[in-house]
Amino acid sequence: MTDLSVQYLGMKLSGPIMVASTPLSGSADNVRRMEDSGAAAIVLTSLFEEQLILESKTLDEDLSRGTESFAESLGYLPDLGDYRMTHETYLEHLRRTKEAVKIPVLASLNGVTPGGWVRYAKDLEQAGANAIELNTFALATEPGEDSEEIEKRLFDLVGSVCSVVKVPVAVKISQLYTSIPNVAANLEKAGARALVLFNRFYQPQFDIEALEVKPTLNFSTSSELLTRLHWAAILYGQVGIDMAITGGVHSAEDVLKSIMAGGAVTQMASALHIHGIEHINRVLADLSYWLEKHEYASLSETRGCLSRRSVPDTSPYDRGNYIKTLSSYSMKQTLAAF
Numbered sequence: 001m002t003d004l005s006v007q008y009l010g011m012k013l014s015g016p017i018m019v020a021s022t023p024l025s026g027s028a029d030n031v032r033r034m035e036d037s038g039a040a041a042i043v044l045t046s047l048f049e050e051q052l053i054l055e056s057k058t059l060d061e062d063l064s065r066g067t068e069s070f071a072e073s074l075g076y077l078p079d080l081g082d083y084r085m086t087h088e089t090y091l092e093h094l095r096r097t098k099e100a101v102k103i104p105v106l107a108s109l110n111g112v113t114p115g116g117w118v119r120y121a122k123d124l125e126q127a128g129a130n131a132i133e134l135n136t137f138a139l140a141t142e143p144g145e146d147s148e149e150i151e152k153r154l155f156d157l158v159g160s161v162c163s164v165v166k167v168p169v170a171v172k173i174s175q176l177y178t179s180i181p182n183v184a185a186n187l188e189k190a191g192a193r194a195l196v197l198f199n200r201f202y203q204p205q206f207d208i209e210a211l212e213v214k215p216t217l218n219f220s221t222s223s224e225l226l227t228r229l230h231w232a233a234i235l236y237g238q239v240g241i242d243m244a245i246t247g248g249v250h251s252a253e254d255v256l257k258s259i260m261a262g263g264a265v266t267q268m269a270s271a272l273h274i275h276g277i278e279h280i281n282r283v284l285a286d287l288s289y290w291l292e293k294h295e296y297a298s299l300s301e302t303r304g305c306l307s308r309r310s311v312p313d314t315s316p317y318d319r320g321n322y323i324k325t326l327s328s329y330s331m332k333q334t335l336a337a338f
Contacts, residue, residue, distance in 0.1 A: 236262025
């Protein structure tokens with residue numbers, strides 16, 4: 001039987017599919033089903049910075065940035081005035097989840113500023129989290145706020161958390177940085193053990209009749225995976241930390257591409273909402289079939305085989321792909337005209 005095990009954050013996982021941060025992990029029954037279906041680890045639904053703000057009621061302006069700065073909050077977080085989840089509730093949920101399953105459970109913190117994160121990260125570690133995933137998304141909305149300031153805030157946040165916990169820390173970032181390799185290198189210096197590529201930014205919808213801007217939630221599709229694959233393939237071998245691929249992982253083919261690009265593991269959320277939790281088992285079965293058919297003894301044999309450093313022609317990862325794609329399209333259009 002093909003070995004599907006992977007290494008992530010210093011842990012040996014039974015397979016390459018983790019459950020990403022999703023409300024589905026809110027019940028003990030669901031997390032048990034996730035484990036039974038073959039999930040190798042679970043990232044709990046995020047504890048948002050806004051929740052900590054609402055709980056403490058003592059904030060400076062830097063912490064009061066609004067939901068437009070937070071990728072997942074637009075889709076999942078109810079009206080803050082009605083939201084009553086405290087960090088104590090989250091800690092209890094973490095403890096119960098740990099009791100319900102044997103696979104690793106990661107806690108997730110979502111925000112952009114240190115605030116009470118250092119204190120809460122320590123609490124999460126003490127409550128039994130096997131690792132902590134910092135789910136970050138900072139959206140620049142002011143002309144006076146430059147990229148260096150935003151990135152420094154991120155590095156400081158990660159460094160602060162890593163300095164007070166012993167469990168490994170993964171950082172979920174957006175794709176909207178000028179130099180993702182530089183950000184990755186600095187996060188590694190700050191103490192991060194893994195990168196999660198990438199956070200999904202849920203764009204608001206414009207209602208032209210009501211003249212309102214409304215939050216919207218659209219599930220991912222496999223087409224979103226391309227950006228993740230591109231950057232994982234570039235980063236593989238250039239940074240010494242693990243990479244998890246999330247956003248667009250729906251099938252065995254998506255999992256294979258992610259590992260071949262250089263990812264250590266994949267995370268699923270939308271696919272489980274669409275197809276059900278048991279979809280994990282079907283994907284793993286398809287994955288095993290493909291590996292056996294192509295005579296691989298283990299999934300790890302495929303890791304990085306399509307990364308930038310492994311392919312003879314690197315142009316698809318550089319400007320060459322841009323030029324070839326446009327040139328090919330222009331040529332087809334010219335031929336079609338005759």
